[in-house]
Amino acid sequence: MDEASEVNGGRSGSALPLETSFPLEGDDSRIAQARHVATAFLVKARDHAGVPVAQATVEIVQLIVSELVTNVRKYAPGPALLTLRIQETLLTIELWDSSPVVPAAKAPNPERVGQHGMEIVAALAQTLTVEPTSGGKRITAHVALDGGGS
DSSP states (O other), X not given: OTTSEEEEEEETTEEXXXXXXXXXXXXXXXXXXXXXXXXXXXXXXXXXXXXXOOHHHHHHHHHXXXXXXXXXXXXXXXXXXXXXXXXXXXXXXXXXXXXXXXXXXXXXXXXXXXXXXXXXXXXXXXXXXXXXXXXXXXXXXXEETTSOOO
C-alpha cells in the first residue's frame, strides 16, 4: 500500500519496520486495505527483520483490525488513522478517529445480531483501552507477537 507510511528503526543493524500508519478516509474498501497493511507489516517484520511473529498472531491481528476499522467506518465520520507498532515482543494496534463517542463492549448475548466488534477485540487482545483525545478518541489493543497471552 503506497498510502501507508512506514517508519524504520534499527535493531542489531537490521532495518526493522517498527511502525506503520494507514489513513482511513473514504469508502468501506479501506477495511480490506487495512487488513492487508497489517498483514504485510507483520510478514515483513517476520521475514525480513527476524521478529518472531506466529501465524496465529497474523490471523488475530487481521480480525482485530477488521473489527476496529469496520466500527470506524460505521460510527465515526471523518478522518481516522490506524497505526501498528512493534515493541519487543508486543504489537500495538492503535486507531484514532474523530468521533468523541467512546465504544464499549456489550454484555454477551448470543441472540443479538451485530455489535459484537468490541467484544471480539477485547477477547483477542492482551489489553484494550479506549481514551478520549482532543478531537476524538484513541483505541489501543496489544497483541503478543508469538501468539501467546491472548
